[in-house]
Amino acid sequence: MPDLDLVAQALARNVRRFRADRALTLDALAARAGVSRGMLIQIEQARTNPSVGTVVRVADALGVSIARLLDYDEGPAVRLVPQEEAVTLWSTPQGSSAVLLAGVESPGPLEIWDWVLQPGQGHDSDAHPAGTMEIVRVEAGTLVVTLDGVEHPVPQGTTASYEAGRPHGYHNPGAEVVRLTMVVSVPAPVA
Known part of the structure; x- marks a missing residue:
């Protein structure tokens, strides 16, 4: 199992990146996801371990899978996940x-x-x-x-x-x- 800090850092990096790619402000993403702006700030700064429900709502609001949101390694054309x-x-x-x-x-x-x-x-x-x-x-x-x-x-x-x-x-x-x-x-x- 990957280190929880590694997962938190990946979540922070990916939420920031996907939010920027979609030109969403923190407030806009918070409204779409139904989570507080403060929670998104904590997620983007890797200062929290959000609940499953929160991760699902953020992934859904960004239109990405949970796997993509938690992906901590960009891999080759065929990605193996041991x-x-x-x-x-x-x-x-x-x-x-x-x-x-x-x-x-x-x-x-x-x-x-x-x-x-x-x-x-x-x-x-x-x-x-x-x-x-x-x-x-x-x-x-x-x-x-x-x-x-x-x-x-x-x-x-x-x-x-x-x-x-x-x-x-x-x-x-x-x-x-x-x-x-x-x-x-x-x-x-x-x-």
């Missing part, structure tokens, strides 16, 4: 986690994730931009995807897809660990 360089976006002391394996930008942000949810744990997500699609493939256990307040059990060996432009969640109410792979496709930003 497991030890994958970025853990959130984790719990009990062992649940979401690890960003890789992401690309064309035509819109596309990300692939490796998730582990320990028994009784879960993660709720704010709505992504309209048109965002998620696909989950459950490798172990039974995942419960909550969408519009309705629970959808997804058993081992099953793949589910859904529009993620509304609040949603991923939960493990069972007694065994849930392992899943998730792909997130965000529509290209409208100019």
Whole structure:
């Protein structure tokens, strides 16, 4: 896993760069992302470890994937991401986690994730931009995807897809660990 300071520096550098590329002021990006101007200043100065929700909102507002926002190394035409360089976006002391394996930008942000949810744990997500699609493939256990307040059990060996432009969640109410792979496709930003 990359050093958290390295990730914070990459986040700071990339937010500044993408904001400048899009000619957005701090106030304009704050309004688009729904985060405070002060939080953006702290992010751009690498003085904070923002929440997952904040990173997602900033990435969405900039029209880039989380992978691109956290990318700390520009690489060759084929980019290999060894497991030890994958970025853990959130984790719990009990062992649940979401690890960003890789992401690309064309035509819109596309990300692939490796998730582990320990028994009784879960993660709720704010709505992504309209048109965002998620696909989950459950490798172990039974995942419960909550969408519009309705629970959808997804058993081992099953793949589910859904529009993620509304609040949603991923939960493990069972007694065994849930392992899943998730792909997130965000529509290209409208100019």
